[in-house]
Amino acid sequence: MASSNLDQAKAEAFAEKMLGVMTGGSLSLMLSVGHRTGLLDKMADLPPASSEEIAKAAGLNERYVREWLGGVTAGGVVHYDPATKRYRLPPEHSMFLTRAAGPDNFAFLMQYIAVLGDVEGKIVDCFKNGGGIPYDDFPRFVEVQREETARVYDLALVDGILPVVQGITEKLDTGIDVADIGCGGGRAVNVMAKAFPNSRFTGFDLLEESVALASAEAKEWGLANANFEVRNVTDLGEIEAFDFITAFDAIHDQAQPRKVLANIAHALRPDGIFLLADIAASSDVAKNIDNPWAPLFYTWSTFHCMTVSLAYDGEGLGTCWGEELAKELLAEAGFGLVETTQVEGDPINIYYICRK
Numbered sequence: 354m355a356s357s358n359l360d361q362a363k364a365e366a367f368a369e370k371m372l373g374v375m376t377g378g379s380l381s382l383m384l385s386v387g388h389r390t391g392l393l394d395k396m397a398d399l400p401p402a403s404s405e406e407i408a409k410a411a412g413l414n415e416r417y418v419r420e421w422l423g424g425v426t427a428g429g430v431v432h433y434d435p436a437t438k439r440y441r442l443p444p445e446h447s448m449f450l451t452r453a454a455g456p457d458n459f460a461f462l463m464q465y466i467a468v469l470g471d472v473e474g475k476i477v478d479c480f481k482n483g484g485g486i487p488y489d490d491f492p493r494f495v496e497v498q499r500e501e502t503a504r505v506y507d508l509a510l511v512d513g514i515l516p517v518v519q520g521i522t523e524k525l526d527t528g529i530d531v532a533d534i535g536c537g538g539g540r541a542v543n544v545m546a547k548a549f550p551n552s553r554f555t556g557f558d559l560l561e562e563s564v565a566l567a568s569a570e571a572k573e574w575g576l577a578n579a580n581f582e583v584r585n586v587t588d589l590g591e592i593e594a595f596d597f598i599t600a601f602d603a604i605h606d607q608a609q610p611r612k613v614l615a616n617i618a619h620a621l622r623p624d625g626i627f628l629l630a631d632i633a634a635s636s637d638v639a640k641n642i643d644n645p646w647a648p649l650f651y652t653w654s655t656f657h658c659m660t661v662s663l664a665y666d667g668e669g670l671g672t673c674w675g676e677e678l679a680k681e682l683l684a685e686a687g688f689g690l691v692e693t694t695q696v697e698g699d700p701i702n703i704y705y706i707c708r709k
Contacts, residue, residue: 380428381463383421384450388460392421397447401439456505456698464497469656476656485663488560494657495562499538506540509698511548517694517704518628521597525549529596532557534586534617535603539567546579557584587612591620601630602702605674606658608667614686618709627688627707633695636675646701676703683707
């Protein structure tokens with residue numbers, strides 16, 4: 354297209370947007386560092402302070418802290434008083450950037466940018482040659498994901514998420530058999546096992562590292578009713594063994610999701626219930642355009658969820674497999690009644706309540 358036909362205002366607006374993307378991506382790394390080093394948590398408790406005072410309070414190297422402060426100040430995260438040369442994290446900002454914020458802690462989420470960036474070269478190779486990247490190539494992913502699930506499940510699982518299944522907390526109080534598919538670090542299982550000591554819980558995961566972390570936590574918490582097994586859920590092999598099965602954001606990255614869902618249906622007793630939590634997106638790209646989370650979802654998918662499935666010769670559903678396809682696959686697996694809902698405080702997931 355000739356330059357004379359360009360809409361200059363649109364071109365300049367797009368260039369400004371790209372600058373925002375680049376500076377935002379840079380700032381995400383600084384916030385990830387601020388989370389991992391504890392700087393953001395420490396600053397939330399400090400009055401206006403110098404770089405030396407902040408570094409000393411956090412037990413960190415002052416020169417690095419000073420440079421970090423420059424970046425987050427320029428990014429509008431931290432306020433700086435040039436007269437006193439002191440920095441301050443406003444409470445209106447800290448409520449979204451510290452561990453005390455729980456699920457609202459955006460600084461925690463920024464870690465994913467760094468974690469996924471570690472495999473960019475391998476992703477580029479996949480674009481050229483196909484294939485995928487296996488779980489073992491993501492050294493910090495299990496750690497970060499475990500922290501993410503802890504901050505959500507500790508606050509909301511028992512009182513906010515489980516009650517979407519009518520009557521389930523009463524059954525759990527009485528005592529039933531429960532399985533969690535793709536349990537990861539096991540936080541959901543351990544939180545439920547602690548809250549409902551009369552029920553029996555089993556977590557299944559492909560990764561030995563995840564099962565080891567989950568088992569260690571169960572032992573630390575003194576939970577006799579929580580058990581974890583390394584199991585490829587494509588070959589789950591359980592028949593009418595459980596009254597309640599959960600899967601929290603674990604189906605879309607399975608190599609064979611249709612087999613996994615069918616196995617879950619077989620593993621449920623006749624009156625059992627399957628609670629599936631998965632990403633709140635559409636199977637239609639056009640319907641995701643106005644979803645503010647969609648760019649993040651597709652990035653997660655390209656750099657992790659889709660590629661790990663493809664690494665095992667899988668279907669590669671991806672993070673945005675969407676509500677439409679999820680319902681189709683659930684029906685195919687034998688779930689004749691599927692209700693959907695969302696939980697306040699969890700904008701990224703849809704909860705599917707499934708019965709045979």
